[in-house]
Amino acid sequence: MANSYSSALVTDVATQAAVTVLQSKLASLKAFNTDFSNDVVSGAGLRKLQVSVVGNAASAVTNPTSFEAQNDTVTAAAVTMNHISAQFGLTSAQLNQGLRLEKVLKSNLRALCNAVMDVALTPLSVANYAAASYSTAITKATGGTIGNSLITEALPTLFAALGNGSERNLVLDSSYYAYLLPQTGYSLDLASKGAYGFDSITMNNRWNGVTGGSDSALNGTTKTIKGFVASPEALACASAIPYVDPAVAGLLQQSEIIDVPDLGISIQMNIWGSLANRGLNASFDVLFGSAKADSSALRLINV
Numbered sequence: 001m002a003n004s005y006s007s008a009l010v011t012d013v014a015t016q017a018a019v020t021v022l023q024s025k026l027a028s029l030k031a032f033n034t035d036f037s038n039d040v041v042s043g044a045g046l047r048k049l050q051v052s053v054v055g056n057a058a059s060a061v062t063n064p065t066s067f068e069a070q071n072d073t074v075t076a077a078a079v080t081m082n083h084i085s086a087q088f089g090l091t092s093a094q095l096n097q098g099l100r101l102e103k104v105l106k107s108n109l110r111a112l113c114n115a116v117m118d119v120a121l122t123p124l125s126v127a128n129y130a131a132a133s134y135s136t137a138i139t140k141a142t143g144g145t146i147g148n149s150l151i152t153e154a155l156p157t158l159f160a161a162l163g164n165g166s167e168r169n170l171v172l173d174s175s176y177y178a179y180l181l182p183q184t185g186y187s188l189d190l191a192s193k194g195a196y197g198f199d200s201i202t203m204n205n206r207w208n209g210v211t212g213g214s215d216s217a218l219n220g221t222t223k224t225i226k227g228f229v230a231s232p233e234a235l236a237c238a239s240a241i242p243y244v245d246p247a248v249a250g251l252l253q254q255s256e257i258i259d260v261p262d263l264g265i266s267i268q269m270n271i272w273g274s275l276a277n278r279g280l281n282a283s284f285d286v287l288f289g290s291a292k293a294d295s296s297a298l299r300l301i302n303v
Contacts, residue, residue, distance in 0.1 A: 017105045022260045022267070025113035028204040029120060029263060031169035031228075032235040033293065035079075038257055038266035040241045079238045079289040082119050086112040089281040112267065112284045118209035120237055123292040124228065125210065129300055154301070155196050158229040161299045165231035167199040172227040172301070177203040198229070227301040234298035240287045241268050 086108040090100075155170075162168045172180070180201065195201055210225045241257055249255060254271040268285045 021109040035238040092278040117206040122209040231297040
């Protein structure tokens, strides 16, 4: 006889796994303007969303004669939504051997995160941010090391490049993030706001959606992007929950919405059984998209 388990247990485990995995893998999304919703999008779920981007405000006036001047510039970034789904499950034989769904939850959450990051960072191309690219910001100085040049050359250069930005959020590949790790109890805590002067410093190892490209600003050669510094208005990200028709929802054992604190993003978890093979099926789903907003609010790090 197969072991039995409570469906509520799967939800609890999935929620904890989602919070742990999603917060870690998607942390760099906090660098951008986000419009995340836990509402279910009915109808044309893959439609474009228009995310507002507020430009420069009107100039201040000295000794005004009118107090009703309204010259703010608000544009829209069209974000195309993609239905991202990580699908998994267990066969009847695996269930009878004592395997449980929570054993494969985290690996599939990571797969969902990877797909989300691929979509999120696709707009970060040289074509979109060419004038804002730096090819020498993080390189080995002559006779020096990456660590030395990162701290003495790159961070001041990147910080100054967004001197007028609303925020300066630094995202680095782990190969460079490692050089900023605290070495003593007196070192800066990277998780603290204001470390090295930046509003946030996060790590990202997923660059599959990013194209290095070839540009004169990059010495005419193809470069690999290993990070960026950005203000939130550089990129518009949006997410929502996919719609499930009531006729299909009635066939699901569970359909839960998992909210991730701090990030604000929500995902949908569905679980259902197969009458044909008595297997257990599950999926994590989210509607997600991103689009370039202000091309001057981001500096790419190319090596």
